[in-house]
Amino acid sequence: MKRWLLIFSLLSATWLGAGVHGVDALSVTSKPSAPVVSVVSVANGSKKGKVNVTVSFALASTNAKAPLILTQVKVGTGSCTAVKKSSKCTVRNVVSGKTYKVQSRSKNRNGFGRWSSAVAVKAVLGNKWQRNNSSDNPATSTPAGGVSTIGLKFNLKNAVGLIMKSSVSAASIRKSAVGSNLQAVDTAGKTTDAVTSGSASISRFLIAPNDKLYVLFNTKTAVGTVSCLLAEVDKTTGEPICIESDMQSISWDFLTGKSTNPPIQFDSNGAIYYAGTPSRGGNFELKKFAKGQSTSLINENMRLFDMLVLPDSSILISGETTSSGTRWIRKISPSGSLSNIASDQAYFMRRFPDGNIYFALYGQGLGIKRYLTEGSSVDSRAWMASVRNGAVNPHNDTDSLCYPSWSDQDGFCVGNFGIYIKEIVNTVSGSAYAVAGSGGSQGTLVRYFPTLTRASTQVKRVVVMQRVIDYLILTGLDANGQNITTLYNTATDTEQTLISSTNEIEMYHLNYVASSNKIMFDGLRFSDNKYVIGQIDLNTATVTASQTGSSKLLDFQTFGS
Numbered sequence: 001m002k003r004w005l006l007i008f009s010l011l012s013a014t015w016l017g018a019g020v021h022g023v024d025a026l027s028v029t030s031k032p033s034a035p036v037v038s039v040v041s042v043a044n045g046s047k048k049g050k051v052n053v054t055v056s057f058a059l060a061s062t063n064a065k066a067p068l069i070l071t072q073v074k075v076g077t078g079s080c081t082a083v084k085k086s087s088k089c090t091v092r093n094v095v096s097g098k099t100y101k102v103q104s105r106s107k108n109r110n111g112f113g114r115w116s117s118a119v120a121v122k123a124v125l126g127n128k129w130q131r132n133n134s135s136d137n138p139a140t141s142t143p144a145g146g147v148s149t150i151g152l153k154f155n156l157k158n159a160v161g162l163i164m165k166s167s168v169s170a171a172s173i174r175k176s177a178v179g180s181n182l183q184a185v186d187t188a189g190k191t192t193d194a195v196t197s198g199s200a201s202i203s204r205f206l207i208a209p210n211d212k213l214y215v216l217f218n219t220k221t222a223v224g225t226v227s228c229l230l231a232e233v234d235k236t237t238g239e240p241i242c243i244e245s246d247m248q249s250i251s252w253d254f255l256t257g258k259s260t261n262p263p264i265q266f267d268s269n270g271a272i273y274y275a276g277t278p279s280r281g282g283n284f285e286l287k288k289f290a291k292g293q294s295t296s297l298i299n300e301n302m303r304l305f306d307m308l309v310l311p312d313s314s315i316l317i318s319g320e321t322t323s324s325g326t327r328w329i330r331k332i333s334p335s336g337s338l339s340n341i342a343s344d345q346a347y348f349m350r351r352f353p354d355g356n357i358y359f360a361l362y363g364q365g366l367g368i369k370r371y372l373t374e375g376s377s378v379d380s381r382a383w384m385a386s387v388r389n390g391a392v393n394p395h396n397d398t399d400s401l402c403y404p405s406w407s408d409q410d411g412f413c414v415g416n417f418g419i420y421i422k423e424i425v426n427t428v429s430g431s432a433y434a435v436a437g438s439g440g441s442q443g444t445l446v447r448y449f450p451t452l453t454r455a456s457t458q459v460k461r462v463v464v465m466q467r468v469i470d471y472l473i474l475t476g477l478d479a480n481g482q483n484i485t486t487l488y489n490t491a492t493d494t495e496q497t498l499i500s501s502t503n504e505i506e507m508y509h510l511n512y513v514a515s516s517n518k519i520m521f522d523g524l525r526f527s528d529n530k531y532v533i534g535q536i537d538l539n540t541a542t543v544t545a546s547q548t549g550s551s552k553l554l555d556f557q558t559f560g561s
Contacts, residue, residue: 026063028065030062031108032113033113033114034114035057035071035116036116040102040128041127041128042126043125044125045292049095050094050096051096052090052093053075053100055089055090055102055104059106068084068108069084070107071107073102076098099120099122099123100120103117103119119131125293128225129225151224152199152240153195153196153239156238159184159185159235160513161207161556162183163182163183163533164182164205164553164554165553180201180202181201182200189546198222201219205555212232212235213233214230214233216229216230216252228244229247230243243294244274244287244294246278246279251263260348261349263275265309267309267310267311271289272290283302297315302317303320304317306319318359327344327345328342329344329349329359342369344362347420347421348419350424350432352448354449360421366386368382369383381395388403400452409461411438411441415438415441415444420437421435421437422442427469431490433445435465444462447490455493456493457488465510466511467512468538470490473487475521483504483506503543508553509555512558516537518537520556521556522552522556532546532547
């Protein structure tokens, strides 16, 4: 018993001695010890491109007779002051997107004590760094929620495009410290992992017209210190910035398939628009992300089928009121007001070369109508419709293409006179071409604007179409059901064969690379039954291809420049 009492006495003396030593070291004439930065969070600033950085800290030690006067916090060259026993302050309007050194020091009547250990934090809206008690290093600390903050970074500098080989699960990706299921493709067609730091399981991706990459993660992934669902990646720096972290999911194809518009769209000011399912439950949420802040644009009693963002920040949405099942096309103005365009679902909505919006309707007078953007009104005459089906004085009578006879394989006529499409593209000279039809009849190439005309092409069932200035690269089946790829001149209605039926390649994706004037593709080569990635040099019309594996790519996109 005496032995245990002796041990307890010695331990007590050690603990008490350490505590007394700490107090004794801070005499009445001592300066404060260094405070400890514990949490750094980033919120929206009051100026464009700026954010507010709030820093919380553990108070410095000081002698009771020399109490703290203030604690100073520095974020880069900016600073703020917390008085007396206040344990946090905010540095306002810090330039967004940069990584800053954050540290603090305290002052009593004897002056300032030493600076705390610095932590590096990236000033991106929503970032929150939280100290792990075992380390001062933010690379080994964790944000709220315990999400790993190993830096995610992409290497896209030499990439002409990106491919996604599989929908590999997030769990299998996390088994590796670095990597993803997204591959970068160089000019020679060679592939490397697009992720060079950290790891990510990517569900979908989009290369936008501004050459920025948008990635949708299979599960929320650490981007900086944010648990992120949708991120934007700059091609030059490879640095991701989180766009969306709150939603449960992002809508990629909406409900009507590939005839819908891109899942991520932009206005002329660079604001980003996207839709998805809110984490709190409910139907759809349409958001606008601008100046580091997101805004919800619709109420929870709506379900969206498609959206189209206009340059002036107006948005056309096609959907239904959930409670009543009423379908509509509506316009959201830049100020947020709502107006009705049509009382029906749009089977597609597109902006044609004249700047007006063309939309296809089924239930309300089968055909294609146009929304005149200059007057904010719907043209009283249908742009395309069947007079035999009751249309009155349309601009283009679809009967001219479908009667007196048409084949059961004609996608335009079988597909309800052009309202169902797979894709529409605008040429530089001002025409709009569509791959019309649905189901097994899909694939008829038709010019929808400026006049209605059936294109004269060897490709009777177009599977993939890629615009190149005023040309169309077409791939699909000829009259004999064999795969061919052609170059169609929209100005002259003439065509050149690029890959003939004697060298069949069943194409899955076509992508134009402007810097080299080449078409990159992937597909199944019939001569050896191999899956290939290849190139068509439009300067020489030569085709090269190499085997890449046995599985079809989920996606293949190229950068525009």
